[in-house]
Amino acid sequence: KQEVTQIPAALSVPEGENLVLNCSFTDSAIYNLQWFRQDPGKGLTSLLLIQSSQREQTSGRLNASLDKSSGRSTLYIAASQPGDSATYLCAVVRGETSGSRLTFGEGTQLTVNP
């Protein structure tokens, strides 16, 4: 069974810092990995999607990397801002037998202090 783990569970940083969120998964037979953002009381917003054949994706201040063989992904946020405060979730789509359902980690709750 695929398990997805995110470390740390919570993180508090001052504005302007660069930071890294970690995600690990037990079964390397993934199809892709996605990072989502969840604001309180709201749904999930997709940030980045990395296909299994890719090593990284970038969008603005966000950069996500994927090391499929070691079962790890990182989300790098540059020059953090208070508006980045949210819960960040990583999720994987497994291989052939599981369709396109997402398996999520428990999330990292990020607070960026002004």
Place this chain on the structure above:
Amino acid sequence: GAGVSQSPRYKVAKRGQDVALRCDPISGHVSLFWYQQALGQGPEFLTYFQNEAQLDKSGLPSDRFFAERPEGSVSTLKIQRTQQEDSAVYLCASSLEGGRTETQYFGPGTRLLVL
């Protein structure tokens, strides 16, 4: 529509009541997913539709949970004889064709509290 919508946004039910949660996916999206998110946890898969066909219901926790999408657009998740452990946020997501390379677009969720 502009995005995935869900209703109601909040639902309080007494234990034993039946509830129905509605999801309106993005217009034209073929695939629709339901997830359950307990407090402090990541979402967990419940079920998946491609058009009106329910292709995967392996995540439904018990036979009290039932989902349908009769015309291939709007979907309803029904929970019979609600229990306290059913309290969670129920998220709906849709994607254009359901392929593994596609992004799933999520609604705001329905927060269910069973007393």
